[in-house]
Amino acid sequence: MIPRPFEYHAPRSLPDAIGLLSRLGDEAKLLAGGHSLLPMMKLRFAQPGHLIDLAGIPGLKGIREVGGEIRIGAMTTENELIWSELLQQKCPLLVEGARLISDPQVRYKGTLGGDISHGDPGNDHPALMLALGAAFVLAGPSGERIVPAGEFFLGTYYTALEPTEILTEVRIPTPAPGAGHCYSKLKRKTGDFATAAAAVLLRMDGAAVGSVSIALTNLAPTAFRAQAAEAFLAGKELDDRTIAQAAELVMAACDPVADLRGDIQYKTAMAGVMTERALRAAHARAAR
Structure with a gap:
């Protein structure tokens, strides 16, 4: 067509x-x-x-740190995210997620803002943004407003972006030094959307979980934070038992749609598997 x-x-x-x-x-x-x-x-x-x-509009690209947050122009490409030294050092979860998006040809042209604005539950950036506690700068006829990621994704292809607004910038609180991270993504082949994926940002307080964010891709009408699992893990040691219980809480929160990538039961089970893998990897990377 x-x-x-x-x-x-x-x-x-x-x-x-x-x-x-x-x-x-x-x-x-x-x-x-x-x-x-x-x-x-x-x-x-x-x-x-x-x-x-939007390609000819100046000021919509770039990655910089301002105070305690990382600011990224909405027209910044996936490839630019991957090769950013600032992100590699201070926000590696975003780099890891961008590397798993589609293929090199897409990553050279696809933009962070385009991925977010589309509102597709199968896109990877919504869950990454939720896990990172990001906020979005939206510009319209009445000026700018800032919307937290948790209030932006409202449903499948449905966001808080008004028809006359443009997403211009993404703002991410700089993750704490020593935070562990992982984006665990199950897909059928290179370039495919996720069957299920989990983004985890983890800060340890000695042997116990100081704080944790768990966000899921393609497991509900929109990306979402697994708040019950996060609350359960807070203050606990991460071991086989607590990780398995957190995965059960994640699966209970899922509401996937059956498609060619799997039925509801399979996708839900894979949500648990991806969560377990992400928690273990983030724990291994986190400073104690």
């Missing part, structure tokens, strides 16, 4: 892009890397009459 005819717009400033969104309304879609939108257009699941390309 080929897309329906559309008009192409290449604004040179953020206000121009917001103005186009406001003027064109529901007929307009934003184009970032295009790896989510263009396949949907080819299948005519999305049929915009106008595409607004």
Whole structure:
């Protein structure tokens, strides 16, 4: 299939892009890397009459640390995340997750903001953002607002992003030194979406869990934090028993959809397996 005819717009400033969104309304879609939108257009699941390309707008790329948080422009590509020395040193969970996204061709063009804005429960960044406690800067006609990741992902392809808003920046609290991390992802083949995946960020307080975040990919209508499992692990030692119990709590919170990657029972079981693997790996990497 080929897309329906559309008009192409290449604004040179953020206000121009917001103005186009406001003027064109529901007929307009934003184009970032295009790896989510263009396949949907080819299948005519999305049929915009106008595409607004964000590539020419300055200031939407880059990775830097400001105070106690890491700020990443929404048009930053997956490949740029992977090769960032700052992220490798201070936020390796994001680097590990980006390495597992699709294939090199996609990673050279696909953007962080595009992945997040799409709201696909099968995309990897939503769970990573939840585990990292990220927040998103959304720019619109009335100015900017900041929305925590936990309030942004509302359902399948449904986010808190208003029709006239653009995601411009991701802000991540710099993880504590010595925090353990892991993104454990089960997929059928290279480049595929996750059958199930778990993102873990873990801080140990001696032998006990000081804090832990557990977020899941493709196991509900949207990525989600496994809050019951997190609460259970807080203050406990991580051993075979507590890890297995946490995995059971994760599985109880899952609500996956059956598809070609597996039925509900299989996906739920794999959620437990991925959680166990991620917790063990994060524990091995964490400073005591």
